[in-house]
Amino acid sequence: MSLYLALQFPLLPLEVCYSSDTPGPAALCEPNPPRIQLCNQLARAQGVEPHQSVASALARCPELQLCTPCPSAADSQWRALGLWAGHFSARVALVPPCGLLLEIASMARYFGSLEQLYQRLMTALQPLQFSVNSATGPTPEGARLLAITDQGLCLDPRQLRQRLEALALHQLPLPQRQLQQLAGMGLRRVGQLLDLPRNELAQRFGPGLTGYLDRLCGHQPDPPTYLQPPARFRRHQILNHEVTQIQALLFPLRRLLAELEGYLRQTQLRAAELGLTLHHRDQHHRRLLLAHRCGEQSAGVWLELWRLRLERETLTQPVIELTLEATRLSTDQTGTADLFVSPRQEDPQLLISRLQTRLGHAAVQGLALTEDHRPEYACCQRPPKLNRPAQQPLAKRRPSWLLAQPPPLAEPPSKLAIELLSGPERISSGWWQQWVRRDYFLGRWPDGRLGWLFRDDHQRWYLHGWFG
Amino acid sequence: MPSPSLEQLLRQGQIWRGNQPHPLPTRELLVSGYADLDHELGGGWQAGNLIALQYPGEGCGELRLLLPLLARLSQQPRWILWVDPPHTPYAPALAAAGIDLSRILLVRTRNRQDPLWVMEQALQCGSCSAVLGWLEPSDGRHVRRLQLAASQQQTLGVLLHQQPSPHTSAAAYRLQLQPARHGSVLALAKRRHNWPLPERRFDLGQHRLLTGADACLRPLP
Structure with a gap:
């Protein structure tokens, strides 16, 4: 049944047509002849009724807000x-x-x-x-x-x-x-x-x-014609008043995101990137993009990300219209389900989306090994990915901190009371690009700290890392 | 004969007896990987807490203290977040310590508020097993916020800094690390359910580092 x-x-x-979140008595009036078409509960309580003339409605309720359909x-x-x-x-x-x-x-x-x-x-x-x-x-x-x-x-x-x-x-x-x-x-x-x-x-x-x-x-079948969701989600909203505070955009946005969630659930898609266009007067507009790493349906998650994103912006002129569109959809249904440790733990990707939304995309990086003998090329930063544990190659003794620009030592280690505990380890590679030929040592500083030093071809000494 | 409510407080780990340190842990214990240190901690660090670690400069064992713990935590499918480390953590060394690199997340921030915000978010969300942050705790309230955020989940927070922290700190563990000729000198100025531990020398894996397979010292040419 x-x-x-x-x-x-x-x-x-x-x-x-409401221009604020907490409207007073309001009515929709037909222009010609001026009559009340619809009125809300507050107006009704003061005696305003549909089909009334505007003059008598205003006489009963002077603060009535009149809207044009x-x-x-x-x-x-x-x-x-x-x-x-x-x-x-x-x-x-x-x-x-x-x-x-x-x-x-x-x-x-x-x-x-x-x-x-x-x-x-x-x-x-x-x-x-x-x-x-x-x-x-x-x-x-x-x-x-x-x-x-x-x-x-x-x-x-x-x-x-x-x-x-x-x-x-x-x-x-x-x-x-x-x-x-x-x-x-x-x-x-x-x-x-x-x-x-x-x-x-x-x-x-x-x-x-x-x-x-x-x-x-129910004696005769009556199947309704169901709505076909459009191929793209694009929703334009005219704001009923000029918005000058960026935080005030969150109220209309909440409604648009709730609609987006319904659309995504019906089509079984996830939104991986949303575009929000802020329309100003004189045809000016500004487009903001916001991405979520593996797609998301929930309006609550998107609203939180937009709140973080909009915090970084300031409005130079008032916004009069909004357009929200899903610029990238993903069909990935499994998502990161196998990564859930427990059901009450949130999606690990959400943290990255949140951090990237506030700090910028490049501020969050993962770490990986590369096959290169030169120490500065053996480690790279890449977009983070929480995949299954990979087989880790056995590495030699390496410092846990690597200095991006190895500072030269003023004098050879012996004069600085740096005790060389092991070495030399000759690293010679990279003739095709940047030739490295160095002898590496593990040295103990007078205060007990352990550092990784090298001596180049010209007998100059550098500090390359710390055994932190 | 203690009253039942006192008994209850003791069981919840809210108070401890001075002559009977280390009551039964109320939270998951995270083994540090160094037997002598674990003994002093009553079995390990308690998850959901903040460790404030002060050290004078890189190279004195600040990461060796944490690496075995991080290696074990990296078996969980959760992030290990590094906020504003002073240099690049070197992937080959982390991999050699047994850390799964795919769990590592490096975050770089640009202003003073962001590192605190990042740490608080990461501690609260539950999708990180450990959160390491290099920031100077200028304000005791910030530390209290981070300790509170950590206590909401089974996440370990580590605050690494070089300036001495104010005498009172809301962090559950307060450590001072000094380099030494052999090993490192560690003082536990504050720990869970026990008295402070004055300065003591711990090896923290230095011996193994210096006597590893390729550690033979050859005469300098």
């Missing part, structure tokens, strides 16, 4: 929420206006139970700060209808029928004329309509009404 979860975002066109922003936010929902189900459908439908029966096992899935989803929605109504139901139309009245969990057809029967007739999404006709017949509740024989209803109202009722109750 399938089960659908319907989410309705009734205030989405208004909420994308921006259909494109609301639309792209709605689609982005569809991607976000990929976090919870691979089958997400967009249901206009501003609604989503998720098939969740198949995901219940993954999340433990339907109740847990529902709770997780509701908790994850909270930080996005959108008003939402939700309901589940065994049919898509049923879940949608119950979501309009925010009915919560409804699991089987019997429960659905009970709840539908209690709904008022005018809540059905039917043409206005049909609703009036039904009301004229004396029907008040959906239950009364469902009890009527279907054939007579079809004769009087045409197949549209009975088809809808059959889909509502």
